[in-house]
Amino acid sequence: MAEKTMYEHLRDEGLSRRDFLKACGLLAAAMGLSSAPPVAASGLPAHLSRGPSPARMVARAMQARPRVPVIWLEFQDCAGCTEALTRSHSPTLVDLVLTKITIEYHETLAAAAGYQLEENKQKAMAQYHGQYVLVVEGSIPTGAYEAFCTVGGRTALEQLKEAAAGAAAVIATGNCAAFGGLPKASPDPTSAKGVWEIITDKPVVNISGCPAIPEVFTGTLANVLIFGAPPELDSLNRPKPFYAQTVHDRCLRRAFYEAGKYANSFDDEGARKGYCLYKLGCKGPTTYNACASLKWDGGLSFPIQSGHPCLGCSQPGFWDGGGFYQGQSAPLDRPEVVMAAAAGAVGLAAGAGVAVANRSQKKSAGTEE
Amino acid sequence: MNWDAFLAFVRGPLFQVALLIFIAGMAYRLFRVVFLGWRRDRVPASGSKAGGVAKSYAKGILIWPFIPWVRNTFRRNPVIYLGGGLFHLGLFTVIFLGTAHMLVWKSLLGFGWPTLPLPIVDLMAVVGITAMLVLLVFRLTNPVMKLITGPAEWLNWLFVFLPMITGYVLTHHLFFRYEVTFSLHMLAIDVMLIWIPFSRISHFMFYFFSRTIHGIEFGKRAVSP
Secondary structure (H helix, E strand, C coil), X not given: CXXXXXXXXXXXXXXXXXXXHHHHHHHHHHCCCCCCCCCHHHCCCHHHHCCCCHHHHHHHHHHHCECCCEEEEECECCCHHHHHHHCCCCHHHHHHHHHHHHEEEECCCCCCCHHHHHHHHHHHHHHCCCCCEEEEECEEECHHHXXXXXXXXXXXXXXXXXXXHCCCEEEEEHHHHHHCHHHHCCCCCCCEECHHHHCCCCCEEEECCCCCCHHHHHHHHHHHHHHCCCCCECCCCCEHHXXXXXXXXXXXXXXXXXXXXXXXXXXXXXXXXXXXXHHHCCCHHHCECCHHHHCECCCCECCCCCCCXXXXXXXXXXXXXXXXXXXXXXXXXXXXHHHHHHHHXXXXXXXXXXHHHXXXXXXXXXXXX | CCHHHHHHHHHCHHHHHHHHHHHHHHHHHHHHHHCCCCCCCCCCCCCCHHXXXXXXXXXXXXXXXXXXXXXXXXXXXXXXXXXXXXXXHHHHHHHHXXXXXXXXXXXXXXXXXXXXXXXXXXXXXXXXXXXXXXXXXXXXXXXXXXXXXXXXXXXXXXXXXXXXXXXXXXXXCCCCCHHHHXXXXXXXXXXXXXXXXXXXXXXXXXXXXXXXXXXXXXXXXCCCC
């Protein structure tokens, strides 16, 4: 029996043609298709990828391509990315992508547990070998600390390698899976690594963030599912449609930054007037994410809008990037007083030594005269 | 190494090392002079030494900058006088009254202070950068300046100019991604910090010594041996 296409699958689920087309429009928007056409690697005929209507392009692709399953693994994480997704306020989209189209195995959401669940995973991996999309949430302990994270008695590293071997593409969601995240923060007790440091023979897409923005995740996943390839990626393997601009670039408080109007504390006149949070430690200028444009909770708000500086959660090593409430211009940490005193003492000793030498030279020159 | 990692390096370990070299170097320069010792002043002074010092500072900071045309140094060479003066004014405004820089001081010293609005700081930055460019052209064209300018002077100019121009580009988000310019700005500052103690930029410390000592000499009204 031929594999059912995504459209056929949705139709069997009870989605009408009209709703399907609506959903395609939503998906196209979520993927940022109007601003970033899918890559040539999508394998679609040329006229599709240059079509005037992105929604139509999505619809045609979904009618042509089989459904692709997703296998979702969790390692050293807080399940926050899953939480964010399941509580996301764009039910049509998330529901469509996650429940109707794809998820074959998800540890947190699964009803089954223990051996049953493990068996299901093995079955899914065998059945869809070479086709499924692997989503990883959480960092992976390595080296001597590999055993610090095990599921069903097997280490995270082992499971990741096994699951990645049969995956068509790997998506690392959240800062932990992408760059190591909180587990990797100093002193990095488990020698934690992001997925792309371990899986190097497959495309790994990083959806960084803490948690990853649900719409960004869904949009990227939809891109992989529908076009068979991730959108164009930046140097940190993050999809460009969502990570091409900084939070600062799109910030609604940007005008106050340009005008030099800042909040000096969380409770002063400036804070109440909604001034720029740069002085309160905002990391917006170096943080690439879609927070300021997509926002959270269905476009309701995002941290800066609600009065909190950006923490830079979509950047590598953001936990160790200086204090969250320390202005970004400040050095990462100041030298200890002891070190500064020691440097001063070294200077003093050298200066005194040279001065004494000069004096004795002067004296001996004087006596010779 | 990507730009984020490089930024963390130039803001973190490299800045620390540069700062320690700066402290050690400045201490070296200071104590090298201090331990040479002073000759004891045995001549009774009929004037006030403290008064002389106060007058010397007041003249240098509060009077001459505002009526430069009465001074020979200005009449002989207004370009150097104005260029140098405006450069220092711009520099001090930016590094002490710019918000981003105040935050650096705050992180190092533990306390902060009110700052000027960005547009004003920005204007002063432009004034400082323009003054530096004018002084560079002057150095390149004036025959006397050409004679007394060696490699150290060119490097002084460069190591001060790089932080200023990268800072301007950074503030205005021009040309490159923010973290790239930020990295370059910090790198330029690290290089400058290391360079300062071993160059004449260290005059920011010795200026106060020379002004004090000159003030004492002018104020004491006594026979100098």
